[in-house]
Amino acid sequence: MLHLVTAVGILVCAIQAIRSRRLIVSALWLAGTSALVALELYLLGAPEIGVIELSVGAGLVTVLFVFAINLTGEEAADLKGLIKEPLAVVMSVLAIVLLGVLLVPGIDRAGPSVGEPALKVVLWGNRQMDVFLQAVLVFCGVLGVLGLLSERESTPAEHSLSEDGE
Amino acid sequence: MNLSVPNIVILIVIGLLGVGTYALLTVRNLIKVVVALQIMVKAAMLALVLAGRLQGQENLGQSLALTVIVADTIVAVVGLALAVQVRRVVGTLDLSALTTLRR
Amino acid sequence: MAMTWLTLTIGLPWLGALVIWLAGDRDEKFTHLLAVAFSVAAGVAALLLLPYGKERLVYSLPMGGVFGDFTFVVDGLGVFLAAIATVVGSLAVIFSVDYMHGEGQLPRYYAFVLFFIGGMAGLVLTSNLLLMFFFWEITALCSYALISFHNDDPKAVAGGIKALIITQLGGIGLLAGALLLYAYTGSNDFHVLLENPAILPAGVLAWMGFGCLIAAAAKSAQFPFQTWLPDAMEAPTPISALIHAATMVNAGVYLLARFYPAFAGVPGWREAVMIVGMLSALLAAVMAMVATDLKRVLAYSTISQLGFMVYAVGAGGVFASQFHLLSHSVFKALLFLAAGAVIHSVGTRDMRRMGGLGKDMPVTRAVFVIGGLALAGIPIFNGFWSKELILEAGLHENPLWLYALMVFVAGLTAFYTVRMISMVFYGEAHPERHVHDAGNAMKVALLPLAIGSLTTWLLAGPFGHLLAESLPAHHLEVHSTLAVVEEVITAPATYLALGVVALGWLAGWQRRRLSRVGQALSGVGKAAAESFGFEAINRGVVNATQKLAEALRVTQPGLLNWNVFAIVCAFLILLASLAVGGR
Numbered sequence: 070m071l072h073l074v075t076a077v078g079i080l081v082c083a084i085q086a087i088r089s090r091r092l093i094v095s096a097l098w099l100a101g102t103s104a105l106v107a108l109e110l111y112l113l114g115a116p117e118i119g120v121i122e123l124s125v126g127a128g129l130v131t132v133l134f135v136f137a138i139n140l141t142g143e144e145a146a147d148l149k150g151l152i153k154e155p156l157a158v159v160m161s162v163l164a165i166v167l168l169g170v171l172l173v174p175g176i177d178r179a180g181p182s183v184g185e186p187a188l189k190v191v192l193w194g195n196r197q198m199d200v201f202l203q204a205v206l207v208f209c210g211v212l213g214v215l216g217l218l219s220e221r222e223s224t225p226a227e228h229s230l231s232e233d234g235e
Numbered sequence: 236m237n238l239s240v241p242n243i244v245i246l247i248v249i250g251l252l253g254v255g256t257y258a259l260l261t262v263r264n265l266i267k268v269v270v271a272l273q274i275m276v277k278a279a280m281l282a283l284v285l286a287g288r289l290q291g292q293e294n295l296g297q298s299l300a301l302t303v304i305v306a307d308t309i310v311a312v313v314g315l316a317l318a319v320q321v322r323r324v325v326g327t328l329d330l331s332a333l334t335t336l337r338r
Numbered sequence: 339m340a341m342t343w344l345t346l347t348i349g350l351p352w353l354g355a356l357v358i359w360l361a362g363d364r365d366e367k368f369t370h371l372l373a374v375a376f377s378v379a380a381g382v383a384a385l386l387l388l389p390y391g392k393e394r395l396v397y398s399l400p401m402g403g404v405f406g407d408f409t410f411v412v413d414g415l416g417v418f419l420a421a422i423a424t425v426v427g428s429l430a431v432i433f434s435v436d437y438m439h440g441e442g443q444l445p446r447y448y449a450f451v452l453f454f455i456g457g458m459a460g461l462v463l464t465s466n467l468l469l470m471f472f473f474w475e476i477t478a479l480c481s482y483a484l485i486s487f488h489n490d491d492p493k494a495v496a497g498g499i500k501a502l503i504i505t506q507l508g509g510i511g512l513l514a515g516a517l518l519l520y521a522y523t524g525s526n527d528f529h530v531l532l533e534n535p536a537i538l539p540a541g542v543l544a545w546m547g548f549g550c551l552i553a554a555a556a557k558s559a560q561f562p563f564q565t566w567l568p569d570a571m572e573a574p575t576p577i578s579a580l581i582h583a584a585t586m587v588n589a590g591v592y593l594l595a596r597f598y599p600a601f602a603g604v605p606g607w608r609e610a611v612m613i614v615g616m617l618s619a620l621l622a623a624v625m626a627m628v629a630t631d632l633k634r635v636l637a638y639s640t641i642s643q644l645g646f647m648v649y650a651v652g653a654g655g656v657f658a659s660q661f662h663l664l665s666h667s668v669f670k671a672l673l674f675l676a677a678g679a680v681i682h683s684v685g686t687r688d689m690r691r692m693g694g695l696g697k698d699m700p701v702t703r704a705v706f707v708i709g710g711l712a713l714a715g716i717p718i719f720n721g722f723w724s725k726e727l728i729l730e731a732g733l734h735e736n737p738l739w740l741y742a743l744m745v746f747v748a749g750l751t752a753f754y755t756v757r758m759i760s761m762v763f764y765g766e767a768h769p770e771r772h773v774h775d776a777g778n779a780m781k782v783a784l785l786p787l788a789i790g791s792l793t794t795w796l797l798a799g800p801f802g803h804l805l806a807e808s809l810p811a812h813h814l815e816v817h818s819t820l821a822v823v824e825e826v827i828t829a830p831a832t833y834l835a836l837g838v839v840a841l842g843w844l845a846g847w848q849r850r851r852l853s854r855v856g857q858a859l860s861g862v863g864k865a866a867a868e869s870f871g872f873e874a875i876n877r878g879v880v881n882a883t884q885k886l887a888e889a890l891r892v893t894q895p896g897l898l899n900w901n902v903f904a905i906v907c908a909f910l911i912l913l914a915s916l917a918v919g920g921r
Contacts, residue, residue: 072240072243072244073238073243076243076244076246076247076250079247079250079251079277080247080250080251080254083250083251083254083255083274083277084254086270086274087254087257087258087262087267087270087271087274092264092266092267095266095267095270096266096270099270099273099274102273102274102277103273103277106277106280106281109244109247109281110280110281110284110300112240113240113244113281113284113285113288114288114293115284115293115296115297115300117297118280118284118297118300118301118304121301121304122280122304125304125308126273126277126304126307126308129308130273130308130311133311133312133315134266134269134270134311134315136315137266137315137316137318137319138266140319140322141266141318141319141322141328142322149263150260150261150262150263151263151331152260152261154261156260157257157260157261158257160256160257160260161253161254161256161257161260162253164252164253164256165249165250165252165253168249168252168253169246169249172245172248172249173242173245173246185291185292185293185294185295186294187294188294188297188298190294191294191295191297191298192294192298192301195295195298196295196298196299196302199298199299199302203302203305203306206305206306206309207305207309209309210308210309210312210313213313213316214312214313214316218316218319218320
């Protein structure tokens, strides 16, 4: 029952995040989605991942969104899409139906439980490469943001870009 | 169709993917694009945890979900930084204005 | 201990690249100093690693259950090529101190040079095919960045992109090989394959073998991919030395030699390798005979000499090919760096505008002549011994017509070497020129190489044992230096080859008197100057690709919504086909 309520909550939040006109409201609905996904993860028996999703997805990312929206200023987000509305609806519904046809039947059979090491062993032992690459990714992300948010205006590439844009 | 836990989760996954797809098809604001990507990534995360559970390899699925969280956060951070910079340089967040690379 | 030297050999150049990049463009002298320090230290580490080569040590970095281990193997072939890459590389760096004096953006230059050297060392020391692909791509990237170092010169940029694209083609072959190996054995370690090629089905092995040949041909600028190397001459001259002697082009020959045990049994593979080598050697030698750009002559001679090595691998002479690789990297680095000193001083690469430089640049002339004699295969110099060993390997149960052509190419080599030396250093001097001899840092780099060109053949015995003991799958037969010398001296084939070389030498010296023959062959000369139509084919491919891209531009509106639309369409088609029939 709790699962069902969470599921409905997640979908409603997601739809609201897309539908709402104001960016800041959109970001808050996204935070709601994230928090409910974290709850669902907890219910699925993945409390560690749930906690991380809650703090990072619902916390950190939302702060970033608010920060970014403050920097860019609220912009009327009601521009018409470049693709006609009905076409977009048809494509999304087709995707949903096809995925449903493919995935839903047979999802119920539980696989045999293979004796598996604990999460930290899997994470630090078997998926060592992942952890390593995550560290690299975080490093690259930080470097990228530092480069992007630096205030200097004088590099030639940026300069020409701004000339072209105006 | 009975509403067992895996069924509910797979419905969430499919629903989130559908919403995300629709959003990416229609949205023109760069920050909204990041929102849409976030929604789709949540679906991937849930799907990984569910798949691990169904295969009896819960921890593998969870550690992959963790990787997804990290990657997803970096995508959000870089995407938002890009949006800020685009706004500063081009003066708008509208995607259709970003055509400087086209001749 | 070996582990430490191994880590330092690969790690020091990379660390140096990072430090130089971070240190930035503050003080020119400091940048030079850093680069020299790191490259020399890496060279020393590689030399200290050499004695461990015989023991064939294996180091694995566990990377989790999915990727397998990242394995490094210290064996003869690996340590020897790593030593060449780092030692010759460090000499090129020392030479750069004079050559790049006063140039801008030095950190970019040195960071890529060091990254290049480290990548090459990694490439030859790993035994994980996927990791090898990774290093392979690093060398391709660095060669691109360095060839186009003068990125305001469109010719340099075009040359760099050409090198990048052609070597990428080869990289695809290597990646496919790695994936096939993983699919059939469940690991990326190629030693399993070398010890027992039968673990792969014959058809798959043949695909891998020919893929490997294409990869090697693209990397080592062999037929039909030879066109990128001459265009790479737009790079600063130390980079040419680095690419030609120390790193890049050796990788292809290394690949063939490394995988020889696996593919030798594939029907037609050895013949194909020999023919590729012969064609490259022959065509490039003819082109070198008519080229007038000093660096282009050297570039063609590199292709030609690499052709000799590839031919040797195909003929079963793995030791001979690696021995020639050693000789070649020493004398070709010498020739390039000496040519760099000449170009630096004269300010042109056109040999017709040189001439008579010997009087003003005695040291450069001396070392250049030593390098030239080694290239031509004149006795006592290292090129002689290794080339004779290759030709001898060609006589063992291999087609005689290929052997005959290779001997002929040895004669052509002598011809173009003499032509080059006499055009640059002898003849009439141009009066209004002010030239100066090589600088001190240049001399520091040139002298060891000149001594090496005279002496590295003495290492034949130890080098052979190093290879034979650590490469059990190759079944090499080696002898002591003395026995090798005896073998070469007593073989009648040596005198045949020497006779042809002498003829070529004579013809080169007296080429004015042969002008009538030259006129008779002017058609061949013209074709060679046009690089036998390969440039035209290249241009055709480029034009076709560009036209296709222009036509496809319509599909790229550059608007996110439409891009996502296309992605979703493809996704829906995939899902629909799965829903209909895939279950």
